[in-house]
Amino acid sequence: MINNRINLENKSAVVLHYYNYRNSSLIVNFFVSDFGKISAIAKGVKGKNTKKNQFALLQPFQKLSVSLGGKQELLILKNIESTSINWKLSGKSLYCAYYLNELLLRLLPSHSDCQQIFSLYDNILTLLSRDAPELSDTDSRQQQAINYEIPLRIFELKLLEFLGYGLNLSHEIETGLLIEADREYYYVNDAGPCNIKPLDSNYCPVSGCTLIDLKNLQLRDRKTLHESKQLLKWSLVAHLGDKPLKSREMFKQLYCL
Protein backbone atom coordinates (compact mmCIF):
# COMPACT_ATOMS: atom_id res chain seq x y z
CA MET A 1 0.00 0.00 0.00
CA ILE A 2 1.36 3.43 -0.90
CA ASN A 3 1.92 5.63 2.14
CA ASN A 4 0.86 9.08 0.97
CA ARG A 5 1.17 10.76 4.35
CA ILE A 6 2.81 14.20 4.18
CA ASN A 7 4.80 15.46 7.13
CA LEU A 8 6.47 18.84 6.90
CA GLU A 9 8.40 19.87 10.02
CA ASN A 10 9.64 23.43 10.68
CA LYS A 11 9.61 24.54 7.07
CA SER A 12 10.12 28.12 5.89
CA ALA A 13 6.78 29.39 4.58
CA VAL A 14 4.55 32.40 3.98
CA VAL A 15 0.76 32.69 3.91
CA LEU A 16 -0.61 33.50 0.45
CA HIS A 17 -4.30 33.70 1.40
CA TYR A 18 -6.80 32.34 3.89
CA TYR A 19 -10.55 31.64 3.99
CA ASN A 20 -12.83 31.35 7.00
CA TYR A 21 -13.75 27.76 7.78
CA ARG A 22 -16.56 27.05 10.24
CA ASN A 23 -16.70 29.27 13.34
CA SER A 24 -13.16 29.66 14.49
CA SER A 25 -10.96 27.90 11.92
CA LEU A 26 -9.26 28.93 8.70
CA ILE A 27 -8.22 27.21 5.49
CA VAL A 28 -4.79 28.66 4.74
CA ASN A 29 -2.88 28.59 1.43
CA PHE A 30 0.80 28.36 2.37
CA PHE A 31 3.81 28.83 0.11
CA VAL A 32 6.39 26.43 1.59
CA SER A 33 9.94 27.06 0.32
CA ASP A 34 10.83 23.47 -0.60
CA PHE A 35 7.32 22.13 -1.23
CA GLY A 36 5.45 24.81 -3.18
CA LYS A 37 1.79 25.67 -2.65
CA ILE A 38 -0.18 23.69 -0.07
CA SER A 39 -3.45 24.22 1.82
CA ALA A 40 -3.94 23.44 5.50
CA ILE A 41 -6.65 23.80 8.13
CA ALA A 42 -5.71 26.00 11.09
CA LYS A 43 -8.12 24.86 13.79
CA GLY A 44 -9.52 27.18 16.46
CA VAL A 45 -7.48 30.26 15.62
CA LYS A 46 -10.30 32.83 15.35
CA GLY A 47 -12.65 34.41 17.84
CA LYS A 48 -12.75 34.82 21.61
CA ASN A 49 -10.75 32.55 23.92
CA THR A 50 -8.78 30.95 21.09
CA LYS A 51 -5.15 30.84 20.00
CA LYS A 52 -5.10 34.54 19.19
CA ASN A 53 -1.36 34.68 18.54
CA GLN A 54 -1.78 32.15 15.77
CA PHE A 55 -4.37 34.31 13.96
CA ALA A 56 -1.92 37.23 14.01
CA LEU A 57 0.79 34.94 12.61
CA LEU A 58 -1.53 33.69 9.86
CA GLN A 59 -1.81 37.14 8.29
CA PRO A 60 -0.07 37.25 4.89
CA PHE A 61 3.35 38.88 4.37
CA GLN A 62 5.24 37.39 7.33
CA LYS A 63 8.09 34.86 7.22
CA LEU A 64 7.11 31.79 9.20
CA SER A 65 8.30 28.39 10.24
CA VAL A 66 5.41 25.90 9.95
CA SER A 67 4.79 22.24 10.71
CA LEU A 68 2.04 20.59 8.67
CA GLY A 69 0.85 17.03 8.45
CA GLY A 70 -1.89 14.84 7.02
CA LYS A 71 -2.83 12.34 4.37
CA GLN A 72 -4.99 14.35 2.02
CA GLU A 73 -4.52 17.43 -0.16
CA LEU A 74 -5.71 19.50 2.79
CA LEU A 75 -3.22 19.18 5.66
CA ILE A 76 -3.53 20.17 9.33
CA LEU A 77 -1.47 23.02 10.77
CA LYS A 78 0.42 21.63 13.76
CA ASN A 79 2.73 24.47 14.71
CA ILE A 80 3.56 27.97 13.52
CA GLU A 81 6.24 30.45 14.55
CA SER A 82 7.45 33.77 13.26
CA THR A 83 11.07 33.62 12.08
CA SER A 84 12.01 37.22 11.32
CA ILE A 85 10.83 40.80 11.39
CA ASN A 86 7.71 41.34 9.27
CA TRP A 87 7.63 43.12 5.95
CA LYS A 88 6.06 46.49 6.69
CA LEU A 89 3.79 46.95 3.71
CA SER A 90 1.26 49.71 3.44
CA GLY A 91 -0.58 51.62 0.75
CA LYS A 92 0.46 50.87 -2.81
CA SER A 93 3.22 48.45 -1.84
CA LEU A 94 0.57 46.36 -0.05
CA TYR A 95 -1.51 46.14 -3.24
CA CYS A 96 1.66 45.18 -5.21
CA ALA A 97 2.32 42.42 -2.67
CA TYR A 98 -1.28 41.19 -3.11
CA TYR A 99 -0.56 40.95 -6.84
CA LEU A 100 2.47 38.71 -6.17
CA ASN A 101 0.36 36.50 -3.90
CA GLU A 102 -2.38 36.17 -6.51
CA LEU A 103 0.17 35.22 -9.21
CA LEU A 104 1.63 32.56 -6.89
CA LEU A 105 -1.82 31.26 -5.92
CA ARG A 106 -2.73 30.83 -9.58
CA LEU A 107 0.57 29.53 -10.98
CA LEU A 108 2.71 27.94 -8.27
CA PRO A 109 2.93 24.12 -8.41
CA SER A 110 2.62 21.82 -5.41
CA HIS A 111 5.07 19.08 -4.34
CA SER A 112 8.09 20.79 -5.89
CA ASP A 113 11.15 22.60 -4.60
CA CYS A 114 10.45 26.32 -4.96
CA GLN A 115 13.36 27.75 -2.94
CA GLN A 116 14.50 29.93 -5.85
CA ILE A 117 11.09 31.65 -6.13
CA PHE A 118 10.77 31.79 -2.33
CA SER A 119 14.02 33.75 -1.95
CA LEU A 120 13.01 36.02 -4.87
CA TYR A 121 9.63 36.65 -3.16
CA ASP A 122 11.52 37.45 0.06
CA ASN A 123 13.85 39.92 -1.76
CA ILE A 124 11.02 41.63 -3.62
CA LEU A 125 8.83 42.10 -0.55
CA THR A 126 11.87 43.54 1.25
CA LEU A 127 12.31 46.00 -1.66
CA LEU A 128 8.60 46.90 -1.62
CA SER A 129 8.59 47.44 2.14
CA ARG A 130 11.51 49.91 1.80
CA ASP A 131 9.45 52.10 -0.52
CA ALA A 132 6.56 52.42 1.91
CA PRO A 133 6.65 56.20 2.62
CA GLU A 134 4.42 58.09 0.20
CA LEU A 135 6.06 60.95 -1.67
CA SER A 136 4.30 64.18 -2.51
CA ASP A 137 5.76 66.04 -5.52
CA THR A 138 5.14 64.79 -9.07
CA ASP A 139 8.74 63.79 -9.96
CA SER A 140 9.14 61.78 -6.77
CA ARG A 141 5.77 60.10 -7.39
CA GLN A 142 6.92 59.05 -10.88
CA GLN A 143 10.19 57.75 -9.45
CA GLN A 144 8.21 55.87 -6.81
CA ALA A 145 6.00 54.27 -9.49
CA ILE A 146 9.20 53.08 -11.24
CA ASN A 147 10.50 51.74 -7.91
CA TYR A 148 7.32 49.69 -7.53
CA GLU A 149 7.27 48.44 -11.10
CA ILE A 150 10.85 47.16 -11.49
CA PRO A 151 10.63 44.49 -8.75
CA LEU A 152 7.24 43.32 -10.09
CA ARG A 153 8.62 42.89 -13.64
CA ILE A 154 11.66 40.96 -12.37
CA PHE A 155 9.36 38.70 -10.33
CA GLU A 156 7.10 38.01 -13.34
CA LEU A 157 10.11 37.21 -15.56
CA LYS A 158 11.71 34.88 -13.01
CA LEU A 159 8.40 33.19 -12.22
CA LEU A 160 7.86 32.39 -15.91
CA GLU A 161 11.43 31.04 -16.09
CA PHE A 162 10.86 28.90 -12.99
CA LEU A 163 7.62 27.47 -14.42
CA GLY A 164 9.47 26.45 -17.59
CA TYR A 165 7.96 29.19 -19.78
CA GLY A 166 11.03 31.49 -19.75
CA LEU A 167 11.17 34.18 -22.42
CA ASN A 168 13.71 34.02 -25.23
CA LEU A 169 15.42 37.39 -24.91
CA SER A 170 18.71 36.75 -26.72
CA HIS A 171 18.15 35.78 -30.37
CA GLU A 172 15.65 35.82 -33.24
CA ILE A 173 13.72 32.59 -33.72
CA GLU A 174 14.03 32.33 -37.53
CA THR A 175 17.63 33.41 -38.17
CA GLY A 176 19.24 32.79 -34.77
CA LEU A 177 20.81 36.28 -34.97
CA LEU A 178 21.45 38.17 -31.75
CA ILE A 179 18.88 40.81 -30.75
CA GLU A 180 19.87 44.34 -31.82
CA ALA A 181 18.95 47.28 -29.61
CA ASP A 182 17.76 49.60 -32.40
CA ARG A 183 15.40 47.15 -34.16
CA GLU A 184 11.71 46.41 -33.60
CA TYR A 185 10.54 42.81 -33.04
CA TYR A 186 7.32 40.80 -32.74
CA TYR A 187 7.36 38.37 -29.82
CA VAL A 188 5.58 35.10 -30.74
CA ASN A 189 4.14 33.14 -27.82
CA ASP A 190 6.10 30.03 -26.74
CA ALA A 191 8.75 30.78 -29.38
CA GLY A 192 10.49 34.14 -29.23
CA PRO A 193 11.12 37.39 -31.10
CA CYS A 194 11.06 37.63 -34.90
CA ASN A 195 11.49 40.68 -37.10
CA ILE A 196 8.81 39.81 -39.67
CA LYS A 197 5.24 40.49 -38.59
CA PRO A 198 3.48 37.11 -38.08
CA LEU A 199 0.29 36.42 -40.07
CA ASP A 200 -1.85 35.55 -37.05
CA SER A 201 -2.51 38.05 -34.27
CA ASN A 202 -0.85 36.07 -31.47
CA TYR A 203 2.22 38.27 -30.99
CA CYS A 204 3.37 41.23 -28.90
CA PRO A 205 5.36 44.08 -30.50
CA VAL A 206 8.53 44.92 -28.55
CA SER A 207 11.76 46.86 -29.22
CA GLY A 208 15.19 45.20 -29.24
CA CYS A 209 16.33 47.63 -26.53
CA THR A 210 13.59 46.35 -24.14
CA LEU A 211 14.50 42.70 -24.82
CA ILE A 212 18.17 43.39 -24.03
CA ASP A 213 17.33 45.39 -20.89
CA LEU A 214 15.00 42.61 -19.68
CA LYS A 215 17.72 40.02 -20.27
CA ASN A 216 20.17 42.10 -18.19
CA LEU A 217 17.44 42.91 -15.60
CA GLN A 218 18.15 46.63 -16.07
CA LEU A 219 14.85 48.36 -16.67
CA ARG A 220 16.04 51.93 -16.95
CA ASP A 221 13.42 54.19 -18.50
CA ARG A 222 9.63 54.56 -18.82
CA LYS A 223 9.51 53.16 -22.39
CA THR A 224 11.43 49.98 -21.47
CA LEU A 225 9.28 49.55 -18.38
CA HIS A 226 6.04 50.04 -20.32
CA GLU A 227 7.04 47.58 -23.07
CA SER A 228 8.28 45.02 -20.51
CA LYS A 229 4.95 45.29 -18.69
CA GLN A 230 3.00 44.68 -21.91
CA LEU A 231 5.19 41.73 -22.93
CA LEU A 232 5.11 40.04 -19.51
CA LYS A 233 1.37 40.68 -19.03
CA TRP A 234 0.70 39.14 -22.44
CA SER A 235 2.97 36.14 -21.69
CA LEU A 236 1.32 35.55 -18.31
CA VAL A 237 -2.22 35.67 -19.75
CA ALA A 238 -1.40 32.55 -21.80
CA HIS A 239 -0.82 30.63 -18.54
CA LEU A 240 -3.42 32.32 -16.34
CA GLY A 241 -6.32 31.59 -18.69
CA ASP A 242 -9.39 33.76 -19.23
CA LYS A 243 -9.95 34.61 -15.57
CA PRO A 244 -8.47 38.10 -14.96
CA LEU A 245 -6.26 38.91 -11.96
CA LYS A 246 -8.47 40.60 -9.37
CA SER A 247 -5.65 42.36 -7.55
CA ARG A 248 -4.58 44.04 -10.80
CA GLU A 249 -8.13 45.35 -11.39
CA MET A 250 -8.29 46.74 -7.85
CA PHE A 251 -4.90 48.40 -8.24
CA LYS A 252 -6.19 50.12 -11.39
CA GLN A 253 -9.29 51.33 -9.53
CA LEU A 254 -7.10 52.66 -6.73
CA TYR A 255 -5.07 54.75 -9.17
CA CYS A 256 -8.19 56.03 -10.96
CA LEU A 257 -9.60 57.59 -7.77
Place this chain on the structure above:
Amino acid sequence: MAHSPLITQLIDSFRCLPGVGAKSAQRMAYHLLERNRNGARRLSHALRQASEEVGHCQTCRILTEYEQCDICQSPKRDRQTLCIVETPSDVYAIEQSGSYHGSYFVLMGHLSPLDGIGPQELHLDTLKQRVEHEDISEIILATNATVEGEATAHYLMEMLKPFTNKITRIAHGVPLGGELEYIDSSTLGHAFNGRQELK
Protein backbone atom coordinates in the same frame (compact mmCIF):
# COMPACT_ATOMS: atom_id res chain seq x y z
CA MET B 1 -35.30 5.66 14.43
CA ALA B 2 -35.74 8.48 11.95
CA HIS B 3 -37.30 11.77 13.00
CA SER B 4 -40.69 12.73 11.57
CA PRO B 5 -40.53 15.09 8.55
CA LEU B 6 -41.46 18.21 10.56
CA ILE B 7 -38.90 17.51 13.30
CA THR B 8 -36.22 16.80 10.68
CA GLN B 9 -37.09 20.10 9.02
CA LEU B 10 -36.77 21.93 12.35
CA ILE B 11 -33.40 20.29 13.14
CA ASP B 12 -32.07 21.12 9.67
CA SER B 13 -33.24 24.73 10.06
CA PHE B 14 -31.34 25.16 13.35
CA ARG B 15 -28.17 24.01 11.61
CA CYS B 16 -28.00 27.27 9.62
CA LEU B 17 -26.84 28.96 12.84
CA PRO B 18 -23.07 29.38 13.41
CA GLY B 19 -21.58 26.78 15.75
CA VAL B 20 -24.66 24.53 15.66
CA GLY B 21 -24.05 21.00 14.46
CA ALA B 22 -26.43 18.03 14.14
CA LYS B 23 -26.35 17.14 17.85
CA SER B 24 -26.93 20.68 19.17
CA ALA B 25 -29.70 21.25 16.61
CA GLN B 26 -31.45 18.08 17.78
CA ARG B 27 -31.19 19.16 21.45
CA MET B 28 -32.63 22.59 20.66
CA ALA B 29 -35.50 21.14 18.64
CA TYR B 30 -36.46 18.60 21.35
CA HIS B 31 -36.12 21.18 24.12
CA LEU B 32 -38.58 23.52 22.38
CA LEU B 33 -41.04 20.75 21.53
CA GLU B 34 -40.94 18.97 24.88
CA ARG B 35 -40.58 21.80 27.38
CA ASN B 36 -41.16 25.21 25.89
CA ARG B 37 -43.86 25.43 23.20
CA ASN B 38 -44.55 29.08 24.09
CA GLY B 39 -40.87 29.90 23.67
CA ALA B 40 -40.97 28.16 20.28
CA ARG B 41 -43.96 30.29 19.19
CA ARG B 42 -42.24 33.49 20.35
CA LEU B 43 -39.03 32.47 18.54
CA SER B 44 -40.82 31.72 15.28
CA HIS B 45 -42.78 34.99 15.46
CA ALA B 46 -39.62 37.02 16.22
CA LEU B 47 -37.68 35.28 13.44
CA ARG B 48 -40.42 35.90 10.87
CA GLN B 49 -40.86 39.54 11.84
CA ALA B 50 -37.12 40.30 11.95
CA SER B 51 -36.31 38.55 8.70
CA GLU B 52 -39.10 40.38 6.88
CA GLU B 53 -38.77 43.85 8.39
CA VAL B 54 -35.11 44.44 9.30
CA GLY B 55 -33.14 46.24 6.62
CA HIS B 56 -30.28 48.73 6.52
CA CYS B 57 -30.23 52.26 7.96
CA GLN B 58 -30.24 54.68 5.01
CA THR B 59 -27.48 56.78 6.55
CA CYS B 60 -25.03 54.37 8.18
CA ARG B 61 -26.16 50.97 6.75
CA ILE B 62 -26.41 49.35 10.20
CA LEU B 63 -29.19 46.73 10.58
CA THR B 64 -32.53 48.26 11.67
CA GLU B 65 -36.24 48.08 10.84
CA TYR B 66 -36.50 51.89 10.66
CA GLU B 67 -35.34 54.20 7.88
CA GLN B 68 -32.75 55.62 10.27
CA CYS B 69 -31.21 53.83 13.25
CA ASP B 70 -31.21 55.16 16.84
CA ILE B 71 -27.62 56.43 16.56
CA CYS B 72 -28.34 58.41 13.37
CA GLN B 73 -31.57 59.87 14.84
CA SER B 74 -30.06 60.84 18.21
CA PRO B 75 -29.54 64.63 18.63
CA LYS B 76 -26.79 63.95 21.20
CA ARG B 77 -24.37 62.40 18.69
CA ASP B 78 -21.53 64.42 17.16
CA ARG B 79 -22.33 64.61 13.41
CA GLN B 80 -18.91 66.00 12.51
CA THR B 81 -17.06 62.79 13.39
CA LEU B 82 -17.58 59.68 11.27
CA CYS B 83 -16.30 56.24 12.25
CA ILE B 84 -16.09 53.62 9.46
CA VAL B 85 -16.34 49.96 10.56
CA GLU B 86 -16.60 46.60 8.81
CA THR B 87 -19.67 45.01 10.45
CA PRO B 88 -22.69 45.96 12.64
CA SER B 89 -21.17 43.98 15.54
CA ASP B 90 -18.15 46.33 15.42
CA VAL B 91 -20.56 49.25 16.09
CA TYR B 92 -21.92 47.49 19.20
CA ALA B 93 -18.36 46.71 20.40
CA ILE B 94 -17.35 50.40 20.05
CA GLU B 95 -20.59 51.56 21.71
CA GLN B 96 -19.84 49.28 24.67
CA SER B 97 -16.46 50.95 25.12
CA GLY B 98 -18.33 54.23 25.75
CA SER B 99 -15.46 56.30 24.35
CA TYR B 100 -16.98 57.38 21.04
CA HIS B 101 -19.99 59.66 20.55
CA GLY B 102 -19.94 60.40 16.83
CA SER B 103 -21.73 58.80 13.86
CA TYR B 104 -20.94 55.59 11.96
CA PHE B 105 -20.80 54.02 8.53
CA VAL B 106 -20.89 50.22 8.24
CA LEU B 107 -19.14 48.75 5.16
CA MET B 108 -20.70 45.28 5.66
CA GLY B 109 -17.36 43.62 4.83
CA HIS B 110 -13.86 44.56 3.71
CA LEU B 111 -11.98 44.87 0.43
CA SER B 112 -10.39 41.56 -0.46
CA PRO B 113 -8.41 41.70 -3.70
CA LEU B 114 -7.95 37.93 -3.87
CA ASP B 115 -11.64 37.14 -3.25
CA GLY B 116 -12.85 39.70 -5.80
CA ILE B 117 -14.57 41.92 -3.21
CA GLY B 118 -14.05 45.40 -4.59
CA PRO B 119 -15.38 48.93 -3.98
CA GLN B 120 -18.69 48.20 -5.77
CA GLU B 121 -19.52 45.30 -3.45
CA LEU B 122 -19.02 47.51 -0.37
CA HIS B 123 -21.27 50.37 -1.62
CA LEU B 124 -18.44 52.85 -1.28
CA ASP B 125 -20.34 55.27 -3.58
CA THR B 126 -22.94 55.75 -0.80
CA LEU B 127 -20.14 56.57 1.65
CA LYS B 128 -18.51 59.01 -0.78
CA GLN B 129 -21.82 60.82 -1.35
CA ARG B 130 -22.40 61.09 2.39
CA VAL B 131 -18.93 62.53 3.07
CA GLU B 132 -19.32 64.96 0.12
CA HIS B 133 -22.65 66.34 1.35
CA GLU B 134 -22.10 66.43 5.11
CA ASP B 135 -19.78 68.71 7.06
CA ILE B 136 -17.37 66.14 8.54
CA SER B 137 -14.26 67.29 10.40
CA GLU B 138 -12.77 63.87 11.23
CA ILE B 139 -13.06 60.41 9.71
CA ILE B 140 -11.91 57.49 11.89
CA LEU B 141 -11.01 54.30 10.01
CA ALA B 142 -11.83 51.47 12.42
CA THR B 143 -11.40 48.49 10.08
CA ASN B 144 -9.92 45.29 11.54
CA ALA B 145 -6.20 44.93 12.24
CA THR B 146 -5.83 42.32 9.49
CA VAL B 147 -3.99 42.75 6.18
CA GLU B 148 -7.38 43.09 4.42
CA GLY B 149 -8.47 45.69 6.99
CA GLU B 150 -5.29 47.66 6.23
CA ALA B 151 -5.89 47.44 2.47
CA THR B 152 -9.47 48.71 3.02
CA ALA B 153 -8.26 51.57 5.24
CA HIS B 154 -5.72 52.64 2.62
CA TYR B 155 -8.33 52.61 -0.16
CA LEU B 156 -10.76 54.65 1.97
CA MET B 157 -8.02 57.11 2.86
CA GLU B 158 -7.21 57.70 -0.83
CA MET B 159 -10.92 58.00 -1.70
CA LEU B 160 -11.94 60.37 1.13
CA LYS B 161 -8.80 62.56 1.30
CA PRO B 162 -10.25 65.34 -0.92
CA PHE B 163 -13.37 65.78 1.25
CA THR B 164 -12.02 66.16 4.78
CA ASN B 165 -9.02 67.60 6.62
CA LYS B 166 -8.46 64.85 9.12
CA ILE B 167 -8.47 61.07 8.56
CA THR B 168 -7.31 58.89 11.47
CA ARG B 169 -6.79 55.15 11.98
CA ILE B 170 -7.47 53.44 15.32
CA ALA B 171 -4.31 52.48 17.25
CA HIS B 172 -3.03 48.87 17.33
CA GLY B 173 -1.01 47.52 20.18
CA VAL B 174 -0.78 45.77 23.51
CA PRO B 175 -4.22 44.70 24.85
CA LEU B 176 -5.24 45.56 28.42
CA GLY B 177 -3.77 42.92 30.74
CA GLY B 178 -1.36 41.79 28.00
CA GLU B 179 2.16 40.68 28.90
CA LEU B 180 4.85 41.71 26.44
CA GLU B 181 6.63 38.34 26.28
CA TYR B 182 3.46 36.62 24.98
CA ILE B 183 2.59 39.20 22.34
CA ASP B 184 3.40 38.47 18.69
CA SER B 185 6.14 40.52 17.04
CA SER B 186 3.90 42.41 14.57
CA THR B 187 1.53 43.63 17.31
CA LEU B 188 4.51 44.70 19.40
CA GLY B 189 5.98 46.46 16.33
CA HIS B 190 2.70 48.40 15.89
CA ALA B 191 2.71 49.27 19.59
CA PHE B 192 6.23 50.71 19.34
CA ASN B 193 5.51 52.64 16.14
CA GLY B 194 2.40 54.18 17.70
CA ARG B 195 3.99 55.04 21.07
CA GLN B 196 2.89 58.26 22.78
CA GLU B 197 4.73 60.84 24.80
CA LEU B 198 3.86 60.86 28.51
CA LYS B 199 2.85 64.30 29.73
